[in-house]
Amino acid sequence: MSADTAGTTGAYLDIDDLSIALRADPGHRLLRSVGLHVKPGEVRGLVGESGAGKTMIGKTIFDILPRAVAVVEGSVRLGGEDLLALPEGKRRKLIARTSALIPQDPLTALNPVRRIESQITDRLTAILGQSKKAARDRALTLLEEVHINDPERVLASYPHQLSGGMRQRVLIAAAFAAEPKLIVADEPTTALDVTVQKQILRLIAEMQRRHGTALLFVTHDLGVVAKICQNVTVLFGGKVVEDTDVKGLFAHPAHPYTAALIGATPRYDRPEESLLPVPASVIEDTHREIAAADAAWIVARSPHTKGAA
Amino acid sequence: MSEALFKVENLHVSLPDPNSKVLFGATPMIDILKGIDLEIEEGTVVGLVGESGSGKSTLGRTLVRLIEPVRGSIRFAGKDITHLDEDAMRPLRRDLQMIFQDPLSALNPRQTIGTIIGRPLILHKLAADRRAARKQAEEALDLVGLPTAFAGRYPHELSGGQRQRVGIARAIATHPRFVLADEVVSGLDVSSQAQILTLLARLKTELKLTIVFISHDLSVVRRLCDRVVVLRRGEVLENRPTGPLFDNPEHPYTAELKAAIPLPEVDEGWLDAS
Numbered sequence: 001m002s003a004d005t006a007g008t009t010g011a012y013l014d015i016d017d018l019s020i021a022l023r024a025d026p027g028h029r030l031l032r033s034v035g036l037h038v039k040p041g042e043v044r045g046l047v048g049e050s051g052a053g054k055t056m057i058g059k060t061i062f063d064i065l066p067r068a069v070a071v072v073e074g075s076v077r078l079g080g081e082d083l084l085a086l087p088e089g090k091r092r093k094l095i096a097r098t099s100a101l102i103p104q105d106p107l108t109a110l111n112p113v114r115r116i117e118s119q120i121t122d123r124l125t126a127i128l129g130q131s132k133k134a135a136r137d138r139a140l141t142l143l144e145e146v147h148i149n150d151p152e153r154v155l156a157s158y159p160h161q162l163s164g165g166m167r168q169r170v171l172i173a174a175a176f177a178a179e180p181k182l183i184v185a186d187e188p189t190t191a192l193d194v195t196v197q198k199q200i201l202r203l204i205a206e207m208q209r210r211h212g213t214a215l216l217f218v219t220h221d222l223g224v225v226a227k228i229c230q231n232v233t234v235l236f237g238g239k240v241v242e243d244t245d246v247k248g249l250f251a252h253p254a255h256p257y258t259a260a261l262i263g264a265t266p267r268y269d270r271p272e273e274s275l276l277p278v279p280a281s282v283i284e285d286t287h288r289e290i291a292a293a294d295a296a297w298i299v300a301r302s303p304h305t306k307g308a309a
Numbered sequence: 310m311s312e313a314l315f316k317v318e319n320l321h322v323s324l325p326d327p328n329s330k331v332l333f334g335a336t337p338m339i340d341i342l343k344g345i346d347l348e349i350e351e352g353t354v355v356g357l358v359g360e361s362g363s364g365k366s367t368l369g370r371t372l373v374r375l376i377e378p379v380r381g382s383i384r385f386a387g388k389d390i391t392h393l394d395e396d397a398m399r400p401l402r403r404d405l406q407m408i409f410q411d412p413l414s415a416l417n418p419r420q421t422i423g424t425i426i427g428r429p430l431i432l433h434k435l436a437a438d439r440r441a442a443r444k445q446a447e448e449a450l451d452l453v454g455l456p457t458a459f460a461g462r463y464p465h466e467l468s469g470g471q472r473q474r475v476g477i478a479r480a481i482a483t484h485p486r487f488v489l490a491d492e493v494v495s496g497l498d499v500s501s502q503a504q505i506l507t508l509l510a511r512l513k514t515e516l517k518l519t520i521v522f523i524s525h526d527l528s529v530v531r532r533l534c535d536r537v538v539v540l541r542r543g544e545v546l547e548n549r550p551t552g553p554l555f556d557n558p559e560h561p562y563t564a565e566l567k568a569a570i571p572l573p574e575v576d577e578g579w580l581d582a583s
Contacts, residue, residue: 049498049499049500050469050498164361193360193361193525194360194525194526194527194566194569194570195360195565195566195569196360197569197571198569198571198580201571201580202580202581205580220498220499221571222499222573223528223570223571223572223573224571225573226571226572226573226574226575226576227571227576227579227580228580246575247575250573250574250575260500261499261500262573264499264500264502264503265499265528265573266499266502266503266506266526266528266529266531266532267528267531267572267573268527268528268530268531268555268567268570268572269572271531271532271551271552271555275503275506275507275532276503277500277501277503277504277507278499278500278503
């Protein structure tokens, strides 16, 4: 099955030259020729401030872009299979079989009027065609894997009966349930207390290693990036401004914006260091860089210049 | 001044249990704060830290008397405010201001920024009329580093960081002695967060403000606060100057909180260390 073979880069998720724009105004891009690759067994951080386009990338992978926007160029491949070239039914099936999401807010991600059991087993029965009994056994095993001591009780519980940390564990178990090749974790610890955050990060890393999953970790927290990711993609204004390994990111950030972002992150161990907001000049320069790239992009696609060249 | 601005003794607060469903009779109460003793010196920034459910927001809200304690006492500027009713609290409100976590829900979407900041000034008779209130609102905007022209805009026209500046401007416009800041930077991007922290530090010095800064982010607390109070399950575990508390946590729980903060530097052993 072609979906199980990796793409040409050896990555499982290949996003190349992806541009997304408003349907009403295709020249106004929200994602600007984005390239992003995640290999099996790799944890890649996707970093950016609000509005940078992190969520837009996640939505493209799961084919849940809002109606007002559309892909204008580029490709998204899962295991070498071009998502955008597939008819909708096949595309949805491929995504469901190979990818899963760990969401930010476990309370809204879980259905409040259904027990935990069906919320984990649904994807096993619906996607993998397992029997109810097999799915339930698998759910119990998964809950043990995420270190839940009384899985039977949790399966019979409703979401509101569990603590925030427990709910996030349940969602991690559910994400890994159908053995996905790719998991997108969208700010999975932002709503949690620091001590719980650390446990959940450890758990995600442990599960990811055990299952060899390609993990795209979306976050705005560079501290979290430093602890869990091997590689990092930094987004600004829908454009990739830096793509590097995590050591390089902190040791010698290549883009001024990345350096400024690191400088703006408060650290309890360096109280005397003054906290510098990202300087306006860096923001302006980066915007200018983007505007130049946009102009070049539009010129390259204009039928007039194509004819002239 | 001999006495601290706030003097809290043996404070107990109970709130109705949100999880209980009682058809008849009184809703069962949960004890949230269990005997808090605390003094807050004028002109200091005190950080309240602890996990969710530790009672840090409840303590903040009880200080400004949005909540009435069950037992114990709160003295503010030498006056016992423990059981004052709303009418008796009203003259004190201008001195007890608040900044909230989510400025979008804290700012009335149908009012201009000028009205939002100016209205309390009229209510507290700090401004004679609308024009005077508008002028003072513009001064407050200037103080928080926003253009005075923002007075004519609506909250939805501003970015998150700008909105939080408006929240701060609204709080300081009445020239309060005390400001409660509850998770005011947790919804912001790091660059806006850095700006708001710098602003609060400046206002503290310029206006000699006393601030209680509630946050779950210890790195932020380290930046801004003179003292830190660590809460757990409604009790004070530690209450010390910030430097010593971080350098040398006395309570194991404080050490655990500190160790759980992911610093932005690569450390492969961190995840697996307990």
